[in-house]
Amino acid sequence: MERYRFLLSGSGGQGVITMAIIFAEAAALEEGLTAVQSQSYGPEARGGATRSDVIISDSEIYFPKVLQPNYLVALTEEAASKYLPLIRPGGMALYDSSLVTADPKVDAEQIGLPMYHSTIETLGKPVAFNICVLGALATLTGVVKLDSLEKVVRGRFKEAFFPSNQKALQLGENLAQAYMSKA
Numbered sequence: 396m397e398r399y400r401f402l403l404s405g406s407g408g409q410g411v412i413t414m415a416i417i418f419a420e421a422a423a424l425e426e427g428l429t430a431v432q433s434q435s436y437g438p439e440a441r442g443g444a445t446r447s448d449v450i451i452s453d454s455e456i457y458f459p460k461v462l463q464p465n466y467l468v469a470l471t472e473e474a475a476s477k478y479l480p481l482i483r484p485g486g487m488a489l490y491d492s493s494l495v496t497a498d499p500k501v502d503a504e505q506i507g508l509p510m511y512h513s514t515i516e517t518l519g520k521p522v523a524f525n526i527c528v529l530g531a532l533a534t535l536t537g538v539v540k541l542d543s544l545e546k547v548v549r550g551r552f553k554e555a556f557f558p559s560n561q562k563a564l565q566l567g568e569n570l571a572q573a574y575m576s577k578a
Contacts, residue, residue: 405470410525415447425543530567
């Protein structure tokens with residue numbers, strides 16, 4: 396197995412850190428892989444820059460920071476402009492098509508999906524936007540299975556929230572599959 400390096404970014408309040416924790420837990424607890432997760436964020440509770448790194452491998456990981464990600468998730472324009480230049484050539488960047496603009500100068504597959512508006516249309520509010528992003532990320536990369544994410548999500552949140560989180564995961568999967576069928 397290759398070592399997969401993910402950089403997930405956005406702003407405080409979007410659930411970026413929660414998304415990274417769930418992704419790493421699914422890899423480690425459900426799939427038996429080695430995973431590390433680290434995070435950094437601005438001093439603001441909401442609206443400040445947020446970054447979380449996840450490394451997944453089948454061997455030991457000695458350094459927990461991602462310097463050059465294979466995969467980037469950018470949920471704000473600020474995050475995209477700051478972190479997109481770091482992506483490995485030939486990597487993949489996932490972003491919300493209504494919140495972020497692609498950068499044609501970057502040597503990476505850039506995938507814009509309407510995740511934010513689709514989450515609002517499907518669930519009535521954006522609260523599970525980050526879970527939708529996870530569904531898309533898992534589907535596009537194949538590094539972590541959707542079933543593994545679903546198990547971690549079920550255990551992490553109150554049971555009352557599981558149906559909406561499950562719908563959000565499936566929504567992300569559907570958006571990613573629609574993209575892949577066109578590509």
